[in-house]
Amino acid sequence: MVKFVKIIPIALKVGTVTRKYPFERPLITESFRGAIEVDPVKCTGCGACTRICPPKALSLIREGETLILRYFVGKCIFCGMCADICPEKAIAITKEFELASENLSELNVDVEHELKKCVKCGATFVSTKLLNKVRSQVEALPDDIAELCPNCRRLEILKRFTGGR
Amino acid sequence: MFSQTSYLYDNSNILDKVIKNVGGLGAEVLERKPDFTRVFVSRDKLVDVIKELMKLENVYLRTMTASDEREVNGFFKLYYVFGVDSLHHTIIVEIPLSENSPSAPTLIDIVKAVDWYEKEAHDLMGIDFEGRKLHKFVLPDDWPDKVYPLRKEYGIEDLKKLYKPVFEYAKKVEAEAAVIIPIGPYHPALHEPEYFELYVRGERVVDARYVGFMVHRGIEKLGENMKYDQVPFLAERICGICGFVHSTSYCQAIENALKIDVPERAHFIRSIILEIERIHSHLLWLGVALHLLGYDTGFMHAWRIREQVMVLAELLTGSRKTYGINIVGGVRRDIDENKIRKCLNVLDNVEKEFKTFIDVALSVPQVKSRLRDTGLLPKGEAQKLSLVGPTARGSGVPRDVRKDYPYAAYKHVSFDVIVYSEGDNMARTLVRVDEVFESIDIVRQLLDKIPKGPIAVENWDAEPYKIGIGSVEAPRGEVIHFLITGRYSPYRWRVRAPTYQNLPAVPIMLRDSELADAPITIASIDPCFSCTDRALVIEINRGSIKEVPLFVISNKFRFGV
Ligand code: SF4
Ligand code: SF4
Numbered sequence: 201m202v203k204f205v206k207i208i209p210i211a212l213k214v215g216t217v218t219r220k221y222p223f224e225r226p227l228i229t230e231s232f233r234g235a236i237e238v239d240p241v242k243c244t245g246c247g248a249c250t251r252i253c254p255p256k257a258l259s260l261i262r263e264g265e266t267l268i269l270r271y272f273v274g275k276c277i278f279c280g281m282c283a284d285i286c287p288e289k290a291i292a293i294t295k296e297f298e299l300a301s302e303n304l305s306e307l308n309v310d311v312e313h314e315l316k317k318c319v320k321c322g323a324t325f326v327s328t329k330l331l332n333k334v335r336s337q338v339e340a341l342p343d344d345i346a347e348l349c350p351n352c353r354r355l356e357i358l359k360r361f362t363g364g365r
Numbered sequence: 366m367f368s369q370t371s372y373l374y375d376n377s378n379i380l381d382k383v384i385k386n387v388g389g390l391g392a393e394v395l396e397r398k399p400d401f402t403r404v405f406v407s408r409d410k411l412v413d414v415i416k417e418l419m420k421l422e423n424v425y426l427r428t429m430t431a432s433d434e435r436e437v438n439g440f441f442k443l444y445y446v447f448g449v450d451s452l453h454h455t456i457i458v459e460i461p462l463s464e465n466s467p468s469a470p471t472l473i474d475i476v477k478a479v480d481w482y483e484k485e486a487h488d489l490m491g492i493d494f495e496g497r498k499l500h501k502f503v504l505p506d507d508w509p510d511k512v513y514p515l516r517k518e519y520g521i522e523d524l525k526k527l528y529k530p531v532f533e534y535a536k537k538v539e540a541e542a543a544v545i546i547p548i549g550p551y552h553p554a555l556h557e558p559e560y561f562e563l564y565v566r567g568e569r570v571v572d573a574r575y576v577g578f579m580v581h582r583g584i585e586k587l588g589e590n591m592k593y594d595q596v597p598f599l600a601e602r603i604c605g606i607c608g609f610v611h612s613t614s615y616c617q618a619i620e621n622a623l624k625i626d627v628p629e630r631a632h633f634i635r636s637i638i639l640e641i642e643r644i645h646s647h648l649l650w651l652g653v654a655l656h657l658l659g660y661d662t663g664f665m666h667a668w669r670i671r672e673q674v675m676v677l678a679e680l681l682t683g684s685r686k687t688y689g690i691n692i693v694g695g696v697r698r699d700i701d702e703n704k705i706r707k708c709l710n711v712l713d714n715v716e717k718e719f720k721t722f723i724d725v726a727l728s729v730p731q732v733k734s735r736l737r738d739t740g741l742l743p744k745g746e747a748q749k750l751s752l753v754g755p756t757a758r759g760s761g762v763p764r765d766v767r768k769d770y771p772y773a774a775y776k777h778v779s780f781d782v783i784v785y786s787e788g789d790n791m792a793r794t795l796v797r798v799d800e801v802f803e804s805i806d807i808v809r810q811l812l813d814k815i816p817k818g819p820i821a822v823e824n825w826d827a828e829p830y831k832i833g834i835g836s837v838e839a840p841r842g843e844v845i846h847f848l849i850t851g852r853y854s855p856y857r858w859r860v861r862a863p864t865y866q867n868l869p870a871v872p873i874m875l876r877d878s879e880l881a882d883a884p885i886t887i888a889s890i891d892p893c894f895s896c897t898d899r900a901l902v903i904e905i906n907r908g909s910i911k912e913v914p915l916f917v918i919s920n921k922f923r924f925g926v
Pocket of ligand 1 (some may be wrong): 288
């Protein structure tokens with residue numbers, strides 16, 4: 201028999217292998233990394249995740265007195281670096297990947313944080329939650345200093361050192 | 366046994382002698398290690414020094430980099446990286462160029478492979494090469510003159526402002542709706558824009574010309590503005606089929622520059638994934654090749670078998686393709702017992718199925734006759750052009766970075782470098798076929814020997830202006846990343862993919878061949894075929910010019926159609 205005809209029994213044996221996705225479930229292994237999910241309760245708005253995210257899918261945006269951690273899934277490469285780095289373990293990697301939408305804004309997920317105002321100059325400088333967290337961990341931080349923005353804090357400390365001169 | 370040692374001895378003697386001669390010519394040896402030499406040469410001595418180096422046997426140009434170091438030491442610099450395969454030795458030749466009018470003598474007559482590197486250095490860094498008249502090469506024709514994007518004075522934002530051709534023009538002529546199509550830094554999956562001009566007489570190709578760089582993505586510049594740990598994810602997107610080789614090379618380059626001690630287990634995991642990548646990449650190529658030969662049944666089966674490997678890759682890394690597990694200092698995902706077991710099962714099955722299938726596919730008479738004696742590439746040319754990967758190995762050059770410049774865990778496994786000497790399309794095909802089996806065997810050995818321990822270095826510090834090289838044997842050939850470190854990001858990052866090295870060989874393979882064989886010949890170097898691929902067929906006798914997609918040429922000659 202001509203050898204190349206042997207492909208026919210192979211084909212008969214394996215049958216149809218194409219999946220009728222999306223009507224059939226896609227195959228996803230247990231290791232699959234999909235889109236991420238930020239837990240608004242755990243997140244403190246520290247911004248560590250926005251600094252590691254390679255395609256800049258995560259960003260911190262200031263809008264008046266709120267700080268927004270915005271996740272734009274359209275840019276996300278599903279690497280999970282943000283989940284690795286988040287100090288609060290607020291980011292979970294899901295198995296979601298069917299994320300198409302006709303509406304661009306649906307691809308954004310926002311986590312809002314209240315911003316703390318500097319008691320002296322009134323500038324917003326850090327999310328309230330993050331400040332509270334720092335205060336709960338750093339006991340030596342005096343209240344009046346903690347509520348100052350970095351700039352005013354520097355001036356204040358300088359003043360104390362130089363005895364007000 | 367005796368003869369082998371004396372052979373090694375002789376050779377390293379030759380190397381010592383050459384390096385000594387080079388010193389006599391005025392070159393300064395900056396660093397000398399068993400596998401690595403760095404020499405510093407002034408520009409007027411360059412030609413003599415390179416001539417001396419080329420006397421070494423099996424020497425080839427691995428890559429060349431131009432770097433703008435004016436803010437560091439006041440000049441531009443060129444780095445020529447040579448490899449001496451049989452001695453496992455890398456030689457870097459560095460020359461400083463004046464900051465005002467950087468120019469160097471051309472090496473094109475001594476090292477044929479330097480052609481594109483010089484053109485690119487001229488285009489992106491503004492280096493002149495005496496004795497060569499260079500035109501726009503990588504940059505588009507409408508790019509402003511005298512703007513060299515890789516120079517440090519241009520930030521990415523400045524460059525973006527410079528780019529406004531079509532859309533601005535559309536507004537000027539008041540075209541109704543202008544659409545901006547975003548391109549890159551993504552890879553267009555299977556197909557890549559390339560362009561061949563084939564000069565034919567009747568059905569025979571007389572000559573061929575290649576035009577590339579339609580989608581230069583500026584990745585090197587982009588990487589110089591990203592943090593060290595972000596770049597691997599960008600690097601992985603350089604190629605849509607073999608991305609892991611790039612992130613590995615990048616990490617190796619940094620680890621090498623900063624002397625970071627990567628844990629053994631991480632080396633093993635990297636090697637395992639690299640080999641899995643080779644398996645699926647070769648299976649993909651075989652499918653595409655069979656498709657181009659009109660044997661679509663074969664294409665389907667090759668890809669069906671490949672699919673199991675893709676699923677396996679996802680199981681091991683978390684993603685089918687852009688694996689995202691490389692970081693500087695190691696890897697991010699471990700492999701446990703359960704995964705090892707599944708991996709072995711898949712490999713057994715793939716091996717069995719592939720064996721039966723390839724036996725059948727390569728016995729199809731039309732496939733056989735189309736591959737045999739077509740697209741000939743003589744060994745001499747392969748050596749002259751410094752070719753890499755299956756393209757070189759199909760022409761009898763046993764070049765394989767895994768053996769020649771061992772990295773990751775390759776020193777712990779035994780494997781053969783597959784070499785065929787015929788230099789035709791069949792030889793290149795058989796190299797890949799045999800390598801699939803070889804790779805399966807390598808993964809088995811690695812899984813068997815994988816040591817326990819951590820998978821990444823926790824902390825490391827970047828010291829600026831250190832030089833590092835990372836190179837990996839990708840499915841298509843050697844990938845090499847040259848890197849100069851900066852404080853938070855690479856200061857200069859130079860990527861050289863195998864296709865860059867191998868493409869200049871295609872016109873040689875095409876010359877004086879049948880037009881019908883052109884598609885498989887072009888594909889035989891595995892260049893990632895193109896969705897926008899157009900072949901301009903120029904009929905010399907009649908003076909007619911036709912623009913036809915390559916697959917139409919191949920269809921025309923399909924059997925049974
Ligand atoms: S790193 Fe974690 S805590 Fe910080 S902003 Fe991101 S999600 Fe929130
Ligand atoms: S998964 Fe990766 S790309 Fe997506 S948000 Fe996290 S860090 Fe960014």
